[in-house]
Amino acid sequence: MTNSTPRPLARPAESAVAAVIEGLTQRFGNRVVTSDAVRWQHGHTLTWVPNQPPDAVVFPRTTEEVADIVRLCAAHRVPVIPFGTGTSLEGHVNAPFGGISVDTSQMKRIIAVHAEDLDAVVEPGVTRKELNEHLRDQGLFFPIDPGADASIGGMAATRASGTNAVRYGTMKDNVLALTVVMPDGSVVKTASRAKKTSAGYDLTRLIVGSEGTLGIITEITLRLSGIPEAVSAGICPFPSVRAACDAVIMTIQSGLPVARIELLDEVMMRGVNLHSKLGLPETPMLFLEFHGTEAGVKEQAERFGEIAAEFGGGPFDWATKAEDRTRLWQARHDAYWAALALRPGVQSVATDVCVPISRLADCLDETKRDIEAAGLVAPIAGHVGDGNFHTQPLVDMNNPEEVERCKAFIDRLVKRALAMEGTCTGEHGVGQKKMQYLEAEHGAATLDVMRTLKRAIDPLNIMNPGKIVAL
Structure with missing residues (x-):
């Protein structure tokens, strides 16, 4: 298999788009929407990728309707962009070449x-x-x-x-x-x-x-x-991010069957306190959850407390009441929004990497130093049980110098993870923003295999073009 030069893709002719919209409108009536507000909503992305709206949005209700949409678009070589709820973070739902956004929100069975x-x-x-x-x-x-x-x-x-x-x-x-x-x-x-x-x-x-x-x-x-018989959740503060990571590594390597183990650094904890009114110590914190029997989760929690103490962590406060667990995990899930409270009026640029768990402490330590040296406000939260963490620089988009500092930081973050045999994205996906790192991560030959698969399955390149691999 040989490498091939990616070919550019242009927007389809206006006449082709108009023919598709007319055909869709005949088939779906008012479930085809061309208003600016709805189009821009479907180009929306929770990052700094510019909004690139589709030409129209259609709301199918069955597999057969989706097939009809795709066949019509294929006949006119008009791009098709699937849309779920729009929560992705790397520009997945943008329409860089125009086309039809297929919103599956009415497929609810x-x-x-x-x-x-x-x-x-x-x-x-x-x-x-x-x-x-x-x-x-x-x-x-x-x-x-x-x-x-x-x-x-x-x-x-x-x-x-x-x-x-x-x-x-x-x-x-x-x-x-x-x-x-x-x-x-x-x-x-x-x-x-x-x-x-x-x-x-x-x-x-x-x-x-x-x-x-x-x-x-x-x-x-x-x-x-x-649903497990018993669930126990808790929090455990640590003197440093490295100490928390070392406790995580020991927990995983010891075979403790933890269900969730999440790290929030001291910066993110400040945001969480502001947003969720928790009043927790603003120090690196692990949020944990154990699933199993009543006796099992008690034993697991106690064993984790012993591990945490070995690395200067504690006290480990754990709770079995559903309302207490819900409050903790809601605060964790709201971390993206909580971070915004740290610097109102600026934009969040969330990104993630993942490394082998043995390199997690090193990667986080270097990243924390990099954030400080770059002069950025960038809280960290991570699914550290599998080596995946997120950082969320808060950037004044009206300050070009600050934007460039942030871009350079994210580039170093990804290259740092790759140098540690990790990946440019643990769960955010590639979308538009991480495409530039795939060859460094996988190699040219592997990327060419991906292109070959894409060309074989989608020879017209109409399915969400401009994402993952360039053709």
């Missing part, structure tokens, strides 16, 4: 729950909170929790993970099968409900994480988990 098999089949517009509300009375839950109430389709498309990943894995571990509308409008089912298979290529995991560049997900078969 929970098609089936097979409690005895611990799986469920849902449409992509169902959000994780909606699914868990539906499952609660059956003693089941879907464990992937990226914080935002993201759509299941978007979570699959970006290979989301979150706070529970250290115990339950990421979306790639919890998606059994998909129904996907391919770039020619054909409909493909990638697998069955069987818990394992060795029958052919693993198309499910090819689509999971493909960010809408290979097709549009219209049904997802998910692995479920039983």
Whole structure:
């Protein structure tokens, strides 16, 4: 396989876009929207990537309707951009070449729950909170929790993970099968409900994480988990980020079955206190949760307290009351918004990297020093049980010099993670902003394989073009 020069993609002709919008309007009526407000909402991105709105937004309700949309767009070579809830952080939903945004928010059916098999089949517009509300009375839950109430389709498309990943894995571990509308409008089912298979290529995991560049997900078969008998959550302060990381490494290496283990540095804790009114010590803090039996979670919490003490941490305050746990985790999930309280009126530029857990303390230590040297306000929060952390520079976009300092910092952060055999993104995905780092991470030959797959599956390059790999 040889490398090939990426070819530029131009916006389609205005006549082609007009023909598609006319055809969609005939088919879907007022479910096709061309107003500026809705178009700009669907180019919205929670980062500093400029808004690039689509030409129109359409709201399908079935797989067949999605297929009709894609076939019409393919006939006119007009781009198609899938849209879930718009919570992505790397420019995934932008339309750099125009086209049609396919908003799956009206595809809301929970098609089936097979409690005895611990799986469920849902449409992509169902959000994780909606699914868990539906499952609660059956003693089941879907464990992937990226914080935002993201759509299941978007979570699959970006290979989301979150706070529970250290115990339950990421979306790639919890998606059994998909129904996907391919770039020619054909409909493909990638697998069955069987818990394992060795029958052919693993198309499910090819689509999971493909960010809408290979097709549009219209049904997802998910692995479920039983709600644990007992849940214990708690917080533990540490004298430094390195001490907290060393405690995390010891916890994981000792085999303690922690369900969540999250780090907030002292800067992020200040924001959390301002936003959530917690009144906690403004020092590096671990938020933890244990799942199991009553006796099991008590033993796990006590053992963690002993580990924390070895690294100068503590006291470890833990609680089993649901309302106390909810308050703690809501504060953690609100960290993105809490950080904004540290510097009102500026823009957040959230990004993430992931490194092998043995390098976590080194990576965080160097990053903290880098933030200070760069003169930035950049709180840190991380899913440190699997080596993934986020930093959130708060930047005055009207100050070009500060913007350049932030860009240079993010570049160093990514290169630091890659030098430690990590990745440029643990869970945010590639989108537009992380494309520049894929060759450094994977190598030119690997990136060429990705291009070959993209060209083979989407020869017209209409599926979310301008994301992951340039053609």
